[in-house]
Amino acid sequence: MRIHFIAIGGAAMHNLAIALHKKGFEVSGSDDVLFEPSVSRLRKHGILPAENGWYPEKITSDLDAVILGMHARIDNPELLKAQELGLKLYSYPEYVYEQSKDKQRIVIGGSHGKTTITSMILHALQAAGKDFDYLVGAQLEGFDTMVKLTAEAPVMVIEGDEYLASPIDRRPKFHLYKANVGIISGIAWDHINVFPTFQSYIDQFKIFIDTIEPGGRLIYSADDEVLNQVVAESAASVDKLPYTLPEYVIEDGVTTIISEGKKYPLQVFGEHNLLNMQAARLACESQGISTADFYSYITTFKGAARRLELVGKNDTASLFKDFAHSPSKLSATIHAVKTQFPQRKLIACIELHTFSSLNKEFLAEYAGTMDEADEAIVFIDNKTFEQKKMEPYPAKVVEDAFARAITFFNQPAALKTYLESAELLNANLLMMSSGNFGGIDLIELKNKIL
Structure with a gap:
């Protein structure tokens, strides 16, 4: 070919x-x-x-x-x-389907957690010695590339986002994979430049459910009210499998799942990750992996790159980085760190970088998302406004949108100076962005403040 x-x-x-x-x-x-x-x-x-x-x-x-x-x-x-x-012209999701149409396809959709759920499934399948193909949105430890396609593997695990397939195919990518097992982690408005209303965004998930092969499975979060309504209204002929938080405890900064009397200490933390784990567990169940085996395998899962990734720590402080940029991801990530380290001060810094997050009309969606942080920092690189041909706005607009006191920066040098002066004593610094904070080197920052 x-x-x-x-x-x-x-x-x-x-x-x-x-x-x-x-x-x-x-x-x-x-x-x-x-x-x-x-x-x-x-x-x-x-x-x-x-x-x-x-x-x-x-x-x-x-x-x-x-x-x-x-x-x-x-x-x-x-x-x-x-x-x-x-x-013959294909978008890449169309061609991935073309190459996997004779396999069983597990497709992971949702506004948040897609990469982590996909990573957890791959980790467990690999630990179980299964043969599988995959497409994932981040570089994972233990995997050479983000895509694997073979003739032999009977199953393919696909991270399926709702963004457009190609310049000439305006369908969301996850509509094109025709899942046998479909996962939806939750629905929280995103991609406002493509889906200008929340309803138009919700409709994409309704269509996704309809694309699941008849007799297939839909695995979904029972903790998401909007998603529950969508599933309840769906007439798709699929098995609907809800999931919710497992039993767990947090002891000495370690989250441990309790299942059938056994304890499984984890290397990741946060309720959003525990929910992601339940989606992955049900997907792996479809591949013959028992609950006990899944939890055993997942104890060695270290997380996906830039998903609550530990940059560095000392005895009294830690620096984390995360891909969080949308309102739902921001609040979930802040909640996870605050819950895991309740006695430590939390300094949370978010860079608004995407079209949606910078949209002045969308900013109100961030109201309350940083309330659990002891100190909230919001950064917008002025160059990002220029690159995206958007009109800059003052700090007051951002502060009103977040509905709390924030420290605002629009120059990377000023943000860097401020962070380097931070006194991290019994405190955590959480850096969140889908960008790169205007070129700030987080390793260099870690070496200066920890």
Whole structure:
């Protein structure tokens, strides 16, 4: 098979390209800009484009398929050439389905926790010695790439987000996988630039449930009121399996699950992670893994990258980083750290970075999300407003939206100076962003304050 990738440098795209290359396909690709780690990974496998840019001459009639990345524009010259030649055009989720349509597909959806649930399932399947393919949204310890596709594996575990499939396919990605086992972790409004109302966002999850194969399973959080209503109204012919928090205790900073009289101490913490674990447990049950075996395997799970990741600690303080950026993720992450370390002061810092979080009309969704933090810091890099062509607003707008006292920064240097002066004595610092805090090095920060 000869496959060409338009915008090969994306996180999912370059990993899919590598997976198909490993499968024996002849892979080529183009991109106008490539960053690490895409460059090194593509070069390692001999599929790094020789030059950046778009080259219509790469698009020839003997290509079996062209895979279009979200980064490409609708007037991309390679896309126009592929359309002119009538070649088979796929978004990457469409092609993942094409490669897994004869397998059982476990698809993880929801506004939060997708990467963690997927990671937990992969961890347990690997520990159980199962053969499986996967697509996950973060680099995981023990896994070389974020995508694996083989001919042999009977099951594929897919992290399925609700963002759009490609510039010419405006369907959410998770609608295209046709799950046999579908998971929804919760519904909390996100991607306001695509789904301008909460109802339009909710509708995407209704459609997702309808895409689950007849006779399949829907695993969902019983703790989410909106999701419960959606499931109750669904007429889909699937088994509906709700989950809720397991029995657990927190002792000396360690969370331990209690199941059938046995104790399972964990390396992760937070109620949101315990809920994620229950979704993963039910998914693994569909693959023949018992509850006892699952909990045994999960005791060695260290978490996904940037999901409540411990950057460093000393005897009286810790620095955590987390991918949290939406309101529901922000409040869940803050609650997790405060509950795990109730005697410590919590300094929480959020960078507003996405289109949704920066939208002035959406800001009110953050009201109350940082209330459990002893000190709340909000950072918006002025350059982000410029890059996204959005109008900046003053600190008062942000403070009113969060409905509490905050310390606001819009320059990375000022934030860095403030954090370096923080006295972390019996305290935790929680840094949350889907960006990079304007280039602040958290390892360097850790070395200065801990």
